Amino acid sequence: MAEKKPARKVAKKAAVKKPGAANGAAKKAAAPAKTKSSVDLAAVRTEIDGIDRQIEALISERARWAQQVGRAKGKLAAAVDYYRPEREAQVLRQVVDRNDGPLANEVLVRLFREIMSACLAQQEPLRIGFLGPEGTFSQQAVYKHFGHSAKALPLASVEEVFDEVAAGHADFGVVPVENSGQGTIQSTLDMFLSSPLMICGEVELRVHQYLMSRTGNIEDVERVYSHALSLAQCRSWLRQHLAGAEKQAVVSNAEAARRARNADDAAAIAGKNAGHVYGLKVIAGPIEDRPDNTTRFLVIGRELFPPSGHDRTSLLVTVQDQPGALYKVLEPLARHGVSMNRIESRPAHGRLWEYAFFIDVEGHAEEAPLSAALAEMQASGQKVRLLGAYPVAIP
Amino acid sequence: MAEKKPARKVAKKAAVKKPGAANGAAKKAAAPAKTKSSVDLAAVRTEIDGIDRQIEALISERARWAQQVGRAKGKLAAAVDYYRPEREAQVLRQVVDRNDGPLANEVLVRLFREIMSACLAQQEPLRIGFLGPEGTFSQQAVYKHFGHSAKALPLASVEEVFDEVAAGHADFGVVPVENSGQGTIQSTLDMFLSSPLMICGEVELRVHQYLMSRTGNIEDVERVYSHALSLAQCRSWLRQHLAGAEKQAVVSNAEAARRARNADDAAAIAGKNAGHVYGLKVIAGPIEDRPDNTTRFLVIGRELFPPSGHDRTSLLVTVQDQPGALYKVLEPLARHGVSMNRIESRPAHGRLWEYAFFIDVEGHAEEAPLSAALAEMQASGQKVRLLGAYPVAIP
Structure with a gap:
């Protein structure tokens, strides 16, 4: 700079x-x-x-x-003042549409992310909070989405990412929310029950898991540490190769690697990075059961952005626990022909007999047919909160 | 890919x-x-x-x-078969020469590194060994020099980097060799006493040091761990702020951070990355005494590349310990008007009364006037080994 x-x-x-x-x-x-x-x-x-x-x-x-x-936008406009995710998504889709080789789409997309990132960072770069430490998949997601001219700020927890963005110390945050094989990371979604932040984008990242230990010998392994999600991602491999070993879920893959470092009979399942940080040797990998193992991250920010032409909208709907409540919620969406990508029910924060539904639908909240369906839902007195409307992830 | x-x-x-x-x-x-x-x-x-x-x-x-x-170059040419460092240096110098804003030279150089990196990696990417773990300054140096289409392989020691490149498991290696304030990392230079590898390039990287601890309070700090070089880089700051604390040199800054994690009265000096990995809080930083604190890395490989037009040559000269020995070595260089950038004497490996001199001179070994000077030195029976001739680092 x-x-x-x-x-x-x-x-x-x-x-x-x-x-x-x-x-x-x-x-x-x-x-x-x-x-x-x-x-x-x-x-x-x-x-x-x-x-x-x-x-x-x-x-x-x-x-x-x-x-x-x-x-x-003003003499001292920082990058955040004129960063337009919907516009970036359009630019990248055009890059993919125009491409007829020889470079792969993902390579060209990466180069254009970097060019846009450099153009945007001329005054002051975007500051992006993520679940640290550095070298994690979350950091890779930050750079994949914002390019290397953005400033990545490692934070200690998903909660802290939300706090720093809300306080304006970070312009955006990147938090993991879902794995292709294992489904939703509930704790991330639950943050929206108490946070006013909005979803401004999504990032998808291929991830690979490795079995690693201090000795590097599979014969020594009697315990396997990992995050519950990672253990689940490698279930068949573990059944085939380490059926007898104890599986122990810990708070993060980095913590798993740290623990495996302290005992010869322990191993960790984690990304290669975490293993190297703690001096572990790779026993086997990639060992995830699905070769297309992908983690989805949400980009969180303080405002709603306009449509990009190929968007997704996330809603938080709170209903009383009574027969037909969910059905009534979904009816306007179905009638207006809005496709639903996902629905997750969660007990609402601290309120007895109330349930929260996280719903992802196709389209942008400000565009038909979704806008009409949302207006009806709100008019009928349903508690519908718009969590965000954002471009569908670009591979 | x-x-x-x-x-x-x-x-x-x-x-x-x-x-x-x-x-x-x-x-x-x-x-x-x-x-x-x-x-x-x-x-x-x-x-x-x-x-x-x-x-x-x-x-x-x-x-x-x-x-x-x-x-x-052949149907199955891997990137290493047509990677030309001298050509890349020329391309980047042209980029800098042509630039008249608004982007900074270093930003455009980075974008062109990425474009070249993507073009080169179409078959199979370059594999670059470096002193791990991931997230270190060495890894930053790898990406700065080779772009993100290269594959960075974290290795456990500088020796292992040399071994993996020699064995062909890595195409090139990146190893730290010098700090602007503190001088040469002797152990890296000493590797050339027994390794046949050549120097194919150099990378310069600004580095920042932070004082970090578990509590984040400077009052708690009674011991400071760090690599000797980093302790030296922050000497005046330490004298001013922690004169009473014990300074303890350890094998790496990552190791320092790991130790600081285990005691409330200990702190580490390291890059921010290392501190985050071990969950430390920043007490102060950047605290290096020189604001232009820069680490120089060498790119090591298996062959010598042609001149780029602005090169440096590294020589290893072995002499008997007798009066005038060094003078005789330098005489042809001086006579041919070759500028010397650096000279370091080291006891030669295992041979009594022999000394090795690492000498960096301006110009490429295959070009006048250096080629003539080298020919004379060799003709006069001096033990001169060409360690490499490579483009001067591009900022």
């Missing part, structure tokens, strides 16, 4: 020079490469230099436009 | 469309933004969409050119 050149020149210098010519030359030089096996390395480098010059000019021009937006 | 679209189409679809027009429009739309304080957000977004389309087409075209180079 440090040194910044002062001059903001008009787009003149950034103008792209003869890209047509560069492309024409590209085609000419590429042809021989396919017929004979040697490539004229010098010619290729000249081509790439031309491409890089254009990319750089365009990135700089993009950064100047971003400055314009920032200026419009 | 996962999904890849199959078709490798010719540059046609990637051709940049009317960039001139886009830039022209950019200038038009930018003008009103400067006179009145509101910006036509929709117009700006259209501009940025046009820019993004061009950037994406150019990155894809660049990736296709990189594939050409890979193919020329």
Whole structure:
């Protein structure tokens, strides 16, 4: 972030020079490469230099436009003042739609996340709270969603992430909420029962689990520590390979690794990172039962953002425990043709005989048909709270 | 890396469309933004969409050119077969030379590192061994130098990094060698006395030190653990604030944090990461005496690369301990006008009365005037080993 050149020149210098010519030359030089096996390395480098010059000019021009937006919002606008998740989602979907190789979609998405992140961080970077320590899956989720120009702040608990965002010490927070194999992390959802924060986005991350121990020998393992969710993710593997060992659920995978470090007959299931931090050796892995094991994170913030064109809305509905209560809640959604992605019931915080439902539906709360259904639900006196409406995760 | 679209189409679809027009429009739309304080957000977004389309087409075209180079080297060429550090350094220097804002040089360098990294990793990514655990400064140095498409392999010791690279399990290694305030990490240099590996690059990284403890209160601190180098980096701060406390040097800052975790009267000096991993609270920081505190890392590999145009050469010279021995070594360098950046003497491994000198000089071993000086040194029977010739670090 440090040194910044002062001059903001008009787009003149950034103008792209003869890209047509560069492309024409590209085609000419590429042809021989396919017929004979040697490539004229010098010619290729000249081509790439031309491409890089254009990319750089365009990135700089993009950064100047971003400055314009920032200026419009006020002299000292911080990144959070003009960060628009719905707009970023649209940009990334266009990147995926346009892509016809050779780079994988996820690689291009990552590069554009970084470019947007750099353009946004020109004044002051976004500060993102996450469940620490550094090196966790949560931190990976932060960088995947916000790029490396954002500032990731490791915090001690999910509760602390909510507190820091609410207090404005962090602009957004990233908290784990669901695993593809094992379902919802209830404690995260429960935070919304008492917190006024909103959901501004979601991130999906592939995760891999490893069995690790001090000795690295499976014969030594008589106890396996891990978070309950991770134990569940590896259930069949454990049944096949460590049926006799005691499984012990602990508060986090990092804690599991810490405990495994203290005894030769113990092992931990955790991400590789946690194992390395505590000097454990990998016995086996990845050992999760589903090869598509994915953790979903929520991005939490203080406001609601406009639609991106492909959104999801999260609702918190509180009902009295009486026959047909849930049915009445769902009726307007069904009638308006709103698809439901998920529903989770939870006892409401401290109120006897009241239940809370966390409901995810397709679409944005401000757009039809959902907006109409929500209006009806509210008009009929139901306790419906909008937790957030946000772009569906981009792979 | 996962999904890849199959078709490798010719540059046609990637051709940049009317960039001139886009830039022209950019200038038009930018003008009103400067006179009145509101910006036509929709117009700006259209501009940025046009820019993004061009950037994406150019990155894809660049990736296709990189594939050409890979193919020329053989059907199954891994990244290591066509990774050229001297070429990457040239590309990044051009990026810096061309930059006239608004993004800082270091931001653009990072984006181009990532673009090159993605283009290179299309077949199989580079595997880079480093002194683990994850989250260390060494890992930051890996990503700074190789981009996030490289695969970073955390290893237990500097020795293991050398071993894994020598055995071909890692393509390159990244090891700390020097701190701006405190000088050389002798144990790293000493590895070259017995290893045949070469130096292929250098990375410089700003580092910050924090005083951390379990309680977070400076009044409780009676002992301070840290690596000797880190203790030295914070000497004046410690003298001012903790003159009475016992300073104890341990093997790494991570180990210091681990120890501080076990006692209320102990603190550690380490990077923030290490403190978070062990649940410590920050008492103060950054506390390093020099605000430009920088650690230098070496990139080690198995071969020598060609000149990049702005290089440094590292030599290992062994001499008998006799009067004038060093003088004789330096004479050809001086006569050919070769500048010396650094010299370190070390007792040679296991040989009585022999000394080893690690010498860094300006220029590449294969280019004049250094090549001539080296030829003379070798001709005169001196034991001169070329440790590596590599691009000077790009900030």
